[in-house]
Amino acid sequence: MTTVIGPRPPSEQDEPADGPALPELEDPHWMHRATELAHTGFWAVARRLPALVREAVALAWATSRRDTLASIGLNVAAGVLTTLGLLATTGVLHQLFAAGPTPDRIRAALPALALAAAAVTVRGALTVAAGWAQARLIPQINYAVELRLFETTSAVELAAFDDAGFAEEMVRARDRGLAEAGAIVNDTVNLVTGVVGVAATAAAVTVIHPLLLPCLLVAAAPEAATAVRMARRQHSDWLARITRRRRKFMLGDLMADRHTAGEVRAYQMREFLLAEFHRVVSLETRAELRLARSQTATRAVGLSATGVAAFGLYAVLGLLLLGGVVALAAAATALLALQSARAGLRTAVFATNSLYEDALYYQDYRDFLDRARQRVPTGGTRPVDGFDRIELDGVSLRYPDTETPAVDEVSLTVRRGEVIALVGENGSGKTTLAKLVAGLYRPSAGVIRWDGVDAAELDPRQTAAQVAVMSQDWSKFPFTARQNIRVGRHDRPADRPGPGIEDAARDAAAHDMITELPFGYDTLLDRQFKDGQDLSGGQWQRLVAARGLYRDARLLICDEPSAALDARAEHALFQHLRRHPDRAVVLITHRLANVRHADRIFVLDHGRIVQEGDHDELMAQEGLYRELFQLQAAGYLAQAGEAAAEC
Numbered sequence: 001m002t003t004v005i006g007p008r009p010p011s012e013q014d015e016p017a018d019g020p021a022l023p024e025l026e027d028p029h030w031m032h033r034a035t036e037l038a039h040t041g042f043w044a045v046a047r048r049l050p051a052l053v054r055e056a057v058a059l060a061w062a063t064s065r066r067d068t069l070a071s072i073g074l075n076v077a078a079g080v081l082t083t084l085g086l087l088a089t090t091g092v093l094h095q096l097f098a099a100g101p102t103p104d105r106i107r108a109a110l111p112a113l114a115l116a117a118a119a120v121t122v123r124g125a126l127t128v129a130a131g132w133a134q135a136r137l138i139p140q141i142n143y144a145v146e147l148r149l150f151e152t153t154s155a156v157e158l159a160a161f162d163d164a165g166f167a168e169e170m171v172r173a174r175d176r177g178l179a180e181a182g183a184i185v186n187d188t189v190n191l192v193t194g195v196v197g198v199a200a201t202a203a204a205v206t207v208i209h210p211l212l213l214p215c216l217l218v219a220a221a222p223e224a225a226t227a228v229r230m231a232r233r234q235h236s237d238w239l240a241r242i243t244r245r246r247r248k249f250m251l252g253d254l255m256a257d258r259h260t261a262g263e264v265r266a267y268q269m270r271e272f273l274l275a276e277f278h279r280v281v282s283l284e285t286r287a288e289l290r291l292a293r294s295q296t297a298t299r300a301v302g303l304s305a306t307g308v309a310a311f312g313l314y315a316v317l318g319l320l321l322l323g324g325v326v327a328l329a330a331a332a333t334a335l336l337a338l339q340s341a342r343a344g345l346r347t348a349v350f351a352t353n354s355l356y357e358d359a360l361y362y363q364d365y366r367d368f369l370d371r372a373r374q375r376v377p378t379g380g381t382r383p384v385d386g387f388d389r390i391e392l393d394g395v396s397l398r399y400p401d402t403e404t405p406a407v408d409e410v411s412l413t414v415r416r417g418e419v420i421a422l423v424g425e426n427g428s429g430k431t432t433l434a435k436l437v438a439g440l441y442r443p444s445a446g447v448i449r450w451d452g453v454d455a456a457e458l459d460p461r462q463t464a465a466q467v468a469v470m471s472q473d474w475s476k477f478p479f480t481a482r483q484n485i486r487v488g489r490h491d492r493p494a495d496r497p498g499p500g501i502e503d504a505a506r507d508a509a510a511h512d513m514i515t516e517l518p519f520g521y522d523t524l525l526d527r528q529f530k531d532g533q534d535l536s537g538g539q540w541q542r543l544v545a546a547r548g549l550y551r552d553a554r555l556l557i558c559d560e561p562s563a564a565l566d567a568r569a570e571h572a573l574f575q576h577l578r579r580h581p582d583r584a585v586v587l588i589t590h591r592l593a594n595v596r597h598a599d600r601i602f603v604l605d606h607g608r609i610v611q612e613g614d615h616d617e618l619m620a621q622e623g624l625y626r627e628l629f630q631l632q633a634a635g636y637l638a639q640a641g642e643a644a645a646e647c
């Protein structure tokens, strides 16, 4: 059966919709910059130009001196040749308009003609070379700023990601700020090109006759004013339509994204989404048509004014000619110069506008880097090589913008060779506490000591190297199965002992599953790439466990390591999480049968430790642990009883 796509293409006659059925989206975070530009006049923008140009040149200079010099220098040289070419053209015309037989006049014009031709040729070559240098410069800048951003984002402390303001600034820097670095350099080179073009023409015209310069500028002004007006109109219109455009992209994503494809079909959302899309596209098309109409009107008015101005220039030239103030050849060159000045002015005006806008967004990137650098943990310098005990002394942690601490004055000790378990209801603070032990968060109060030394004094890289975390919210890294395990300790030196990749996979019950993949350990685990595969939730969790075991760290933190595992895989994994003399294990799980053998169990409630002991001690007490354990056990006992009765 063929499926008919319902909505017809939108047209200008479409009636406006009653209003959005989906909740209106908020303005994007970077909108304030765009608003700032919309409310700034052209001259205010022009006044900031020197600072912006300095900024762009410094950025380009730091990236490649050679290409920066070439981009700007060759454009300036091309400008000099524009002047030379115009002056040579005047020479040619002067000879051609002189009295005498035609062959003599042509002969006399030949040297100037050769000079004009040479100027045009060399100028063309310089412009091409400048374009090449500019094209080389931009990707280098883009790469450099991207690298700087990710070097910083990957170094900041984990807590920064919980700070909504920081996260927003990071998105802003990535979304637009990043791309604008290359753009401001591009704009600057274009601005230089435009200004050099106008200056070169002005110089030539002034040499021919000083009176021609003001005439030329007045004649070129309407075109420049039209360009400014159209650029600003385009921008403010884009601003007004931004929410609708985001909505359109969002709807498009829902209809063409792998992750939403299943739900869209399961809920039969297709017609609903298409109707929404149609409505947004209708409004959007109407707005675009309105813009096209008004831009055409502006262009028509601008062209008329340009025509009148050109006519005025011709009239002035005519009067100057009649009065014998300028020669015919000079007047003809002035007309050629007008074309060149217009092009240069147009380039400069566009470049000024976009340089200002792009620089606003680039500032976001700069601000973010400054702020992010303050959040890179400095830590101490004391070396770390393993531990005998890690003590938490009255440790608390409060997440940003939250009222109550997630971990509240907790004191406990983790000893090498022990398995300890953290249990408690959802939200009681287990994961947060485990992250504190792992050094991923710094406590807001209290001290963590490694063998009696404040963890803040230890070298953070060496401390982190002692820890492996099998996280509750693991990521599906888009690498091969082998790489997915190897990233657990990708920098392990060849002479350092430790389990092999396949050993770790076997211990986590992942080996057989991996060998059944189409390319075994070399299967790419991302369906968005060619030959990529995806795994089930439980299979991914086995891989995550293999990664943690491969890391072979002195402190192993297992946060719900078996939540998605089947009974066999869970049993296999827990065989490898038993006591080991060189390792401490911190285990978090809601399946309390798995913590029975832990050396000590800490029961958390609202961020505080409310009970502590081994399984037998805790079962002997009234309290949360016994209550939770019995609740779980009751489920199994009831099932076992029913099964026995059936037999």
Ligand SMILES: Nc1ncnc2c1ncn2[C@@H]1O[C@H](COP(=O)(O)OP(=O)(O)OP(=O)(O)O)[C@@H](O)[C@H]1O
Pocket (backbone or CB within 6 Å): 162, 399, 400, 402, 406, 424, 425, 426, 427, 428, 429, 430, 431, 432, 433, 472
């Ligand atoms: N990144 C965060 N930002 C703000 N609050 C958070 C953050 N992570 C957790 N919390 C809050 O801190 C408290 C403790 O959360 P935590 O994840 O440590 O609990 P948990 O005991 O591990 O829960 P679960 O059993 O559901 O995994 C909860 O109230 C939670 O809402």
